[in-house]
Amino acid sequence: MLDAFSRAVVSADASTAPVGDLSALKAFVASGNRRLDAVNAIASNASCMVSDAIAGMICENQGLIQAGGNCYPNRRMAACLRDGEIVLRYVTYALLAGDASVLDDRCLNGLKETYAALGVPATSTVRAVQIMKAQAAAHIADTPSEARAGARLRKMGSPVVEDRCASLVAEAGSYFDRVISALG
Amino acid sequence: MKSVVTTVIAAADAAGRFPSTSDLESVQGSLQRAAARMEAAEKLSGNLDNVAKEAYDACIAKYPYLNNAGEANSTDTFKAKCLRDVKHYMRLISYSLIVGGTGPLDEWGIAGQREVYRALNLPTGPYVAALSFARNRGCAPRDMSAQALTEYNALVDYVINSLS
Numbered sequence: 001m002l003d004a005f006s007r008a009v010v011s012a013d014a015s016t017a018p019v020g021d022l023s024a025l026k027a028f029v030a031s032g033n034r035r036l037d038a039v040n041a042i043a044s045n046a047s048c049m050v051s052d053a054i055a056g057m058i059c060e061n062q063g064l065i066q067a068g069g070n071c072y073p074n075r076r077m078a079a080c081l082r083d084g085e086i087v088l089r090y091v092t093y094a095l096l097a098g099d100a101s102v103l104d105d106r107c108l109n110g111l112k113e114t115y116a117a118l119g120v121p122a123t124s125t126v127r128a129v130q131i132m133k134a135q136a137a138a139h140i141a142d143t144p145s146e147a148r149a150g151a152r153l154r155k156m157g158s159p160v161v162e163d164r165c166a167s168l169v170a171e172a173g174s175y176f177d178r179v180i181s182a183l184g
Numbered sequence: 185m186k187s188v189v190t191t192v193i194a195a196a197d198a199a200g201r202f203p204s205t206s207d208l209e210s211v212q213g214s215l216q217r218a219a220a221r222m223e224a225a226e227k228l229s230g231n232l233d234n235v236a237k238e239a240y241d242a243c244i245a246k247y248p249y250l251n252n253a254g255e256a257n258s259t260d261t262f263k264a265k266c267l268r269d270v271k272h273y274m275r276l277i278s279y280s281l282i283v284g285g286t287g288p289l290d291e292w293g294i295a296g297q298r299e300v301y302r303a304l305n306l307p308t309g310p311y312v313a314a315l316s317f318a319r320n321r322g323c324a325p326r327d328m329s330a331q332a333l334t335e336y337n338a339l340v341d342y343v344i345n346s347l348s
Contacts, residue, residue, distance in 0.1 A: 003187055003190055005187060006185035006190070006283050006288075009288055016272075016275070017275075018229030018275055019229060025222065025282065029215055029222065036211060039208060040208060046202050089200075092202055097189050097190065102197075
C-alpha cells in the first residue's frame with residue numbers, strides 16, 4: 001500500500017534519483033486539513049450514503065427486489081448493502097492516502113470476476129457507485145441539495161474556503177470512476 | 185510502504201471500519217511535522233553529492249588502512265562503490281524524510297544489509313564513521329531550520345544504529 005508520499009519516493013527510486021519536485025507534496029501537506037475534513041465528511045455520513053445509494057439503485061430498477069431479483073431475499077439485499085459500504089470505505093482510504101493503490105489492491109483486484117461468478121449485475125452496481133460519487137461530492141463541497149434532502153438536510157459546517165475543496169471533490173470523483181471502470 | 189498514513193489505513197482496514205477521528209488525528213500529527221521534513225529532504229537532495237562526498241572522505245581519513253592493497257577502498261572501482269553506498273544511504277534518508285517514516289530505509293537499505301556486508305567481507309565501522317560525520321556536520325540555522333535538522337539527525341541515527 002502506498003500513499004502520495006511513498007508513491008513519489010517509489011518512482012524516484014526507480015531511477016536512483018532524489019525526489020526532484022516536492023511542490024505537489026508540499027501542496028498536499030498545506031491542504032492536509034481540507035483532506036482530513038473531506039474524509040471525515042464521508043466517514044460521518046457513510047451509512048446514510050450507502051443506504052441511499054442502494055435504495056436509489058432499487059428505485060430505478062424495481063425488478064431487483066422481486067422474486068428472482070438480485071436484491072431478493074433479505075440475505076442478498078444485506079450483501080448488497082455490505083458491498084456498498086466496502087466500496088465506499090476503500091474509496092475513503094484512497095482519499096486519505098492521496099493514492100489509489102489501496103483501492104486497487106484490496107478492493108478492485110478481482111472484483112469484476114467475483115461479481116461475474118456470483119451473477120451480480122454490473123449495470124446496477126455501477127449505478128449505486130455513481131450515486132455514491134454524487135453524494136461524496138455534495139458532502140465534501142458541503143452543498144447538499146435542500147430540494148431533495150428536505151427535512152433531512154444535514155450540513156457539515158459553515159464553508160471555510162471559497163473553492164469548496166474543488167480539487168478534493170475531483171480527486172474523490174476519480175476514485176469512484178476507478179471503481180466504475182474496474183466493473184465495466 | 186510504512187508511513188503514518190498507511191499504518192492508520194491498514195489498522196482501520198483490519199477492523200473493517202471507516203477512518204475514525206483518532207485516525208485522522210494521527211495523520212494530522214504527521215502532517216504538522218511534514219513541513220520541517222520536506223525542508224530537510226529538499227536541502228539534502230539538492231546537495232546529495234557533496235554531503236555524500238564529504239562523509240566518504242571523512243571516513244577514509246579516519247580509516248586510511250582501507251586504501252591498502254586488498255582492502256575495501258583500494259581500487260578505483262572500490263572507491264566508486266564506497267562513495268555510491270554512502271550516497272545511497274543519504275538518498276534513502278531523504279526518501280524517509282519525505283514519507284515521514286522509516287519505510288524506504290527499512291525496505292531498501294536495512295533489509296539484508298548485515299548479510300550483504302558479511303558476504304562481501306566489508307567492515308561496517310567505516311559506514312558508521314561516514315554517517316556520524318554527516319550527522320555532526322549538519323548545523324542549524326546555517327544548513328536548515330532547527331526542527332528540520334532534528335528530523336534529519338533522527339534518521340541518520342536510525343541508520344547508524346542499524347549498522348552497529
